[in-house]
Amino acid sequence: MKILSKDQVYEADKATIEAEAIPSINLMERAGGYAFEYLHQRLQGQPVNIKIFCGIGNNGGDGLVIARNLIEHNYSVTTYVVNYSDKRSKDFLQALEALKGKTKNWPQVLKSADDFPEIAREDLIVDCVFGIGLNRPADDWVQELFQKINTSGAYVLSVDVPSGMAVDRQFPEDTMVHPTVVLSFQTPKLAFFLPQSGKYINNWDVLDIGLDRNYLNSVKTKAQLIDKTEARQMYRPRQKFSHKGTYGHALIVAGSYGKMGAAVLSSKACLHAGAGLTTAYTTRQGLPILQTALPEVMVVTDRHDGTYLEELKFDLEPDVIGIGPGLGTEKATQEAFKAFLKSNKTPLVVDADGLNMLAKDRDLLKLLPKYSVLTPHPKELERLIGEWNDDFEKLEKAEAFSAEYNCVLVCKDAHTIVVFEGNYYVNNTGNPGMATGGSGDVLTGVITGLIAQGYDPLTAAIFGTYLHGKAGDLAVNHTAYEALTAGTIVEFLGAAVLDLFEQPEQGKK
Ligand SMILES: NC(=O)C1=CN([C@@H]2O[C@H](COP(=O)(O)OP(=O)(O)OC[C@H]3O[C@@H](n4cnc5c(N)ncnc54)[C@H](OP(=O)(O)O)[C@@H]3O)[C@@H](O)[C@H]2O)[C@@H](O)CC1
Numbered sequence: 330m331k332i333l334s335k336d337q338v339y340e341a342d343k344a345t346i347e348a349e350a351i352p353s354i355n356l357m358e359r360a361g362g363y364a365f366e367y368l369h370q371r372l373q374g375q376p377v378n379i380k381i382f383c384g385i386g387n388n389g390g391d392g393l394v395i396a397r398n399l400i401e402h403n404y405s406v407t408t409y410v411v412n413y414s415d416k417r418s419k420d421f422l423q424a425l426e427a428l429k430g431k432t433k434n435w436p437q438v439l440k441s442a443d444d445f446p447e448i449a450r451e452d453l454i455v456d457c458v459f460g461i462g463l464n465r466p467a468d469d470w471v472q473e474l475f476q477k478i479n480t481s482g483a484y485v486l487s488v489d490v491p492s493g494m495a496v497d498r499q500f501p502e503d504t505m506v507h508p509t510v511v512l513s514f515q516t517p518k519l520a521f522f523l524p525q526s527g528k529y530i531n532n533w534d535v536l537d538i539g540l541d542r543n544y545l546n547s548v549k550t551k552a553q554l555i556d557k558t559e560a561r562q563m564y565r566p567r568q569k570f571s572h573k574g575t576y577g578h579a580l581i582v583a584g585s586y587g588k589m590g591a592a593v594l595s596s597k598a599c600l601h602a603g604a605g606l607t608t609a610y611t612t613r614q615g616l617p618i619l620q621t622a623l624p625e626v627m628v629v630t631d632r633h634d635g636t637y638l639e640e641l642k643f644d645l646e647p648d649v650i651g652i653g654p655g656l657g658t659e660k661a662t663q664e665a666f667k668a669f670l671k672s673n674k675t676p677l678v679v680d681a682d683g684l685n686m687l688a689k690d691r692d693l694l695k696l697l698p699k700y701s702v703l704t705p706h707p708k709e710l711e712r713l714i715g716e717w718n719d720d721f722e723k724l725e726k727a728e729a730f731s732a733e734y735n736c737v738l739v740c741k742d743a744h745t746i747v748v749f750e751g752n753y754y755v756n757n758t759g760n761p762g763m764a765t766g767g768s769g770d771v772l773t774g775v776i777t778g779l780i781a782q783g784y785d786p787l788t789a790a791i792f793g794t795y796l797h798g799k800a801g802d803l804a805v806n807h808t809a810y811e812a813l814t815a816g817t818i819v820e821f822l823g824a825a826v827l828d829l830f831e832q833p834e835q836g837k838k
């Protein structure tokens with residue numbers, strides 16, 4: 330799904346008004362009307378006290394349209410105008426005019442904290458204070474209102490975006506409404522998926538407000554959300570007349586004393602992702618462990634007898650090499666890694682200590698083959714790109730790094746974002762149960778296994794990240810978040826592939 334930027338939403342708005350030759354208030358009526366229907370379907374006339382907080386711009390105008398529709402359907406509604414500015418928008422004023430004669434409870438104007446109403450836990454709050462037009466932090470008294478809403482315990486529906494959250498930059502934290510659900514117009518907003526704002530957004534829905542199809546179909550967005558629809562298109566079916574050679578040979582370079590599990594997990598994930606052949610390259614001590622745990626995996630070892638890798642030489646021609654999980658960063662390993670990179674031409678997936686070694690000796694970054702896939706978690710990312718002030722700056726720096734070293738950067742997080750050639754592919758699978766040791770090793774194996782089969786590195790990174798998260802989601806249907814382990818995620822990789830082609834049950838999204 331495309332994730333439109335703020336400017337693109339305004340452009341879509343304009344394109345719709347021009348294509349349909351309608352005044353802008355009609356679009357507000359449509360958006361507010363659909364938002365009302367969304368609420369009405371769920372409330373079914375329940376006698377709940379609805380408090381609608383409106384700003385003075387078009388988000389506030391939407392709130393007034395919702396208020397009028399609710400009043401016309403006999404809901405108990407109190408409307409407040411949060412008067413943070415005197416610059417009321419034209420459409421806001423028209424929506425206010427349309428309320429005349431519809432209610433005896435004329436909107437109450439709030440100008441300071443003294444004017445705030447009580448909010449009960451049983452109330453339903455409709456949050457229309459700011460939309461995408463927020464361009465500076467809200468005044469202190471308005472932030473106090475957000476705090477009051479957040480601590481009330483009431484159900485909060487934020488319209489378009491949670492008020493106080495900017496869509497194109499990050500303001501100091503804790504200055505936004507914490508919604509129960511966001512009803513976002515036409516497109517989810519990138520900030521929903523970034524940790525600083527996203528941690529307050531557990532539920533969101535997109536409301537199709539009928540913006541111009543031609544514009545929406547043709548617009549190119551920097552960010553897109555990767556869900557089942559997108560992932561399904563990436564899947565490459567297996568051929569009837571195929572054999573193990575058809576699906577490539579993957580080499581996993583991983584493990585050291587006490588971290589052989591990383592080699593087992595990534596090799597196993599590589600197999601389950603469908604690689605034709607998987608070989609693990611590890612220390613001699615690792616041989617019996619791998620051969621016992623994974624009979625399907627071949628093993629090649631270092632000639633030395635140490636606890637970590639001291640050389641990285643093999644007599645194979647793999648199609649892809651996944652390197653890093655559990656390797657450690659001993660000097661000898663670092664030297665072996667450097668010598669390997671100097672002569673290597675095989676596509677790489679670099680993770681964990683592989684990334685740490687790249688960060689320690691940045692000259693090595695220049696030795697990476699084009700389109701290498703790097704899979705850092707936030708701390709490893711920081712070692713590669715330096716500190717960032719906020720989530721938007723992090724993405725900018727990741728983009729610059731990916732351009733400089735010509736690599737696919739998989740920025741792992743609750744919503745992992747694959748950054749490549751100025752585009753952001755935002756993953757929408759996964760859950761907090763996956764915050765457990767070894768789950769990143771599994772991802773390395775999955776992406777390596779996909780490249781072995783012929784997926785290009787970008788597709789393998791995006792699709793692999795999706796499958797990995799989906800496997801985690803399917804696994805938690807059988808266990809609690811707390812009990813999810815990396816090994817279980819591997820077991821559900823097959824189910825994640827099957828799920829691509831399962832139709833949603835009727836009536837279920
Ligand atoms: N196509 C669509 O999707 C449709 C969208 N629609 C709706 O329009 C919404 C966007 O409306 P909007 O542009 O009027 O902006 P909104 O967020 O209401 O802010 C109002 C004004 O506040 C100001 N301001 C900013 N920051 C401030 C601050 N900290 N403290 C004080 N003032 C501040 C700033 O003006 P400024 O003072 O900078 O001149 C800003 O313009 C969108 O979210 C959706 O709900 C639908 O109606 C129709 C279809």
Ligand SMILES: Nc1ncnc2c1ncn2[C@@H]1O[C@H](COP(=O)(O)OP(=O)(O)O)[C@@H](O)[C@H]1O
Nearest residue numbers: 706742743759760761763764766767768769770
């Ligand atoms: N809260 C979360 N929600 C969704 N996915 C998560 C969450 N926490 C971690 N993950 C995923 O789990 C993996 C963890 O990777 P990493 O930190 O490298 O683990 P390890 O080094 O232990 O293998 C990443 O793919 C990440 O996206």
Ligand SMILES: [K+]
Nearest residue numbers: 456459490492
């Ligand atoms: K809002």
